[in-house]
Amino acid sequence: MLATHEAASDVPAAMIATTFLGYMGLYAFLLAAYVGTLYYLAGKGRRTDVTVEGPGAVPVPSQA
């Protein structure tokens, strides 16, 4: 069995801590932006310009 401490690098702790904090800040920003974008897209409402072809097509009714 390979224990975790045997697999770790010898990079100084301060360097890992700095990049760790950088990652945390970046990921928090990206996650907030992702969730915000989802709700922005959902809040834009329905599309009415969908192209439907062929017989029997059911068109999108006009927005109330």
Next chain:
Amino acid sequence: MLDDPVLLARLQFAANITFHILFPTITIALGWMLLFMKLRFTWTRDSAWMELYRFWVKVFALTFSLGVVSGIVMSFQFGTNWPGFMNTVGNIAGPLLAYEVMTAFFLEAVFIGVMLFGHGRVANWAHTIATALVAIGTTLSAFWIIALSSWMHTPAGFEMRDGVAHATDWSAIVFNPSMPIRLAHMLLASGLTAAFLVAGMSAWRWLRGDRAPAVRNGLRLGVTVAAVLIPVQIFVGDMHGLNTLEHQPAKIAAIEANWETGPHTPLVLFAIPDEAARENRFEIGIPSGASWILKHDAAGVVPGLDQFEERHPPVSPVFWSFRVMVGTGMAMLAVAWVAAWRLWRRGEPGTLVGAALVAMTFSGWVATISGWYVTEIGRQP
């Protein structure tokens, strides 16, 4: 804490894989849901399905891109954070990661363009096939990554020469003992994550007064998939637990916070595990519950942490992560079945059930992340 490089490397890698898994766990199943939407549109010509497709394909593209970018960081961190690991098992891990890129990522990367921009520009059948290939690609990607992850838990098909792992049987490496059940558990987790995302976002639109047919279809699709998958997931989760008991009993002992091996082991519902005293504080448990679940016999002997002195994972994180996962799963079961019943009987969710679905929009993330914490922290030391 800040002067311990191993702990910091763990935290950094954990932060990255936590962020990364948020996105594949959506795209793996959302790809198949998009294919379903496209096929429903093709068969019925009901434009509400295409409207739904067009909304969710944008979400898929956004999610896919974040998953790819965070995955690249992770592959670098294998080398920067864990060079000793890659020096030892690079002969196994390297090819498995390469297979993922060659067979899955290329498939996704090529056809996602057709999927995103091809409707109306290529034939409908070509656009549908592109959607199918992207869905297959996301699942293939999960296959290879789970094969590697499982091999790290239950290694097989290799031999050690001069401290380095060399492959002797690739079939045994890929289909190692925990791989099939872990893959099933992960694919179902992805299905539930995407289902609750679709249902939750649709319920949010519904509660805001959007009664478009696409919203109704999204609501029904998300709730139906969730209601069907959650009992299957509970069953597969139990099988995964039995597999873990066979191959990683120390992890099961930590999950149960079971300090002593013996029969009639209680199922601990709540406790504060105390590793120093090697006991639980404020324990509330069901007598013989763990023996019954893990051995299907109230008198079944369940391995305790006393068998793994100094060689077991940290108990509290594994114990609590498991309970968060199971608790979220139970909430998923309740909300999905009540919402399904409500949609079936009345055709709409209503304010209360709609709000519950909105609250559960990202519940799949909570369950998936806590489940992976159980799996990966439980692999320590």
